[in-house]
Amino acid sequence: MDLRNLTIDEIKSYLETIGEKPFRAKQIFKWVHRSIENIDEMTDLSKDLREKLKNDVYICNMNIVGMEESKVDGTRKYLMAMKDGNIIECVFMRYKHGNSICISTQAGCRMGCTFCASTIGGKNRDLTSGEMIGQILKVQKDTGESISNIVLMGTGEPFDNYENVMKFLKLVNSKEGLNIGMRHITISTCGLVPEIRRLADENNQVTLAISLHSPNDELRRNIMPIAKKYSLDELLDACRYYINKTNRRITFEYSLIDGVNDHLENARELSALLKGLLCHVNLIPINLVKERDYKKSQKERVEAFKNMLESRGIEVTVRRELGSDIEAACGQLRRQYLKELD
Numbered sequence: 443m444d445l446r447n448l449t450i451d452e453i454k455s456y457l458e459t460i461g462e463k464p465f466r467a468k469q470i471f472k473w474v475h476r477s478i479e480n481i482d483e484m485t486d487l488s489k490d491l492r493e494k495l496k497n498d499v500y501i502c503n504m505n506i507v508g509m510e511e512s513k514v515d516g517t518r519k520y521l522m523a524m525k526d527g528n529i530i531e532c533v534f535m536r537y538k539h540g541n542s543i544c545i546s547t548q549a550g551c552r553m554g555c556t557f558c559a560s561t562i563g564g565k566n567r568d569l570t571s572g573e574m575i576g577q578i579l580k581v582q583k584d585t586g587e588s589i590s591n592i593v594l595m596g597t598g599e600p601f602d603n604y605e606n607v608m609k610f611l612k613l614v615n616s617k618e619g620l621n622i623g624m625r626h627i628t629i630s631t632c633g634l635v636p637e638i639r640r641l642a643d644e645n646n647q648v649t650l651a652i653s654l655h656s657p658n659d660e661l662r663r664n665i666m667p668i669a670k671k672y673s674l675d676e677l678l679d680a681c682r683y684y685i686n687k688t689n690r691r692i693t694f695e696y697s698l699i700d701g702v703n704d705h706l707e708n709a710r711e712l713s714a715l716l717k718g719l720l721c722h723v724n725l726i727p728i729n730l731v732k733e734r735d736y737k738k739s740q741k742e743r744v745e746a747f748k749n750m751l752e753s754r755g756i757e758v759t760v761r762r763e764l765g766s767d768i769e770a771a772c773g774q775l776r777r778q779y780l781k782e783l784d
């Protein structure tokens with residue numbers, strides 16, 4: 443068992459099975475969510491107990507196998523290997539309001555969005571909650587800086603790994619652990635409708651981001667296979683349900699692809715679609731993926747798109763591009779690494 447994947451209560455139950463005092467659970471949990479990497483570093487446990495623990499449990503650490511740092515803004519992109527050799531990536535970003543990390547939730551992805559590099563080789567497996575925590579701890583250790591914001595926007599579809607993501611939220615939010623508030627965490631989904639409703643019912647305070655990328659079903663189906671499963675009507679119904687339940691504002695991500703979804707008509711359609719909804723649109727000029735022939739929208743077109751939305755009362759920002767000099771976007775580094783292995 444990976445200790446990093448267990449709640450305090452689960453550690454307690456385990457300790458009981460080996461005849462140890464349950465109060466040790468909190469102590470062990472605290473260690474595991476600091477930057478220690480093996481059981482022997484738990485210096486306030488007796489050597490006997492540490493040996494006993496080692497018979498059944500371990501700490502599953504991530505291994506840094508590659509890192510690129512942006513000369514422009516200090517953004518760091520990490521390639522990490524897990525115990526079974528699967529590779530994921532995560533990104534460390536500095537903002538005025540604190541350090542942020544973008545973590546992966548799956549090794550690969552099976553959603554098939556046509557503009558995204560993470561999905562090209564399909565999905566290998568889900569990450570455990572402990573492996574999601576592990577990314578944060580490893581980056582904190584490597585940078586020597588603490589992280590205050592988390593976005594689940596790395597490789598993978600968080601709602602295709604729902605249970606582990608929910609457990610991750612619980613672990614990372616725990617005051618004995620990293621103690622990161624729900625409001626400092628963003629989950630991004632390509633739009634799995636049942637899970638959006640499920641999250642609404644959890645009524646926690648995380649920020650929900652929806653990858654929309656298109657104002658109508660036809661165009662959306664061309665670039666995102668998930669749109670064949672759920673129509674925009676169904677998706678927006680689920681969003682309204684979420685907003686009513688949680689009273690939280692939703693972020694809609696809209697990656698602008700030159701000549702595909704960046705026409706003024708698309709902006710008009712988008713503003714009609716989102717009218718009256720408690721939301722915010724984040725425009726992202728698409729990052730070039732070598733395997734795809736999509737191009738980034740011109741600056742003027744991005745501006746025009748933004749202005750059109752604004753003039754129609756939609757709150758909108760253009761995402762500041764961090765790490766533009768280091769393939770920081772969406773599975774590109776992992777992709778390159780896996781290709782080199784081939």
Ligand code: SAH
Binds near residue numbers: 555595596727729731
């Ligand atoms: N599967 C989740 C989270 C991971 S992707 C989701 O779809 O939301 C994180 C964000 O990056 C999504 O909005 C995704 O659509 C976007 N994205 C993927 N490839 C991109 C690219 N080449 N350029 C810009 N954004 C991209």
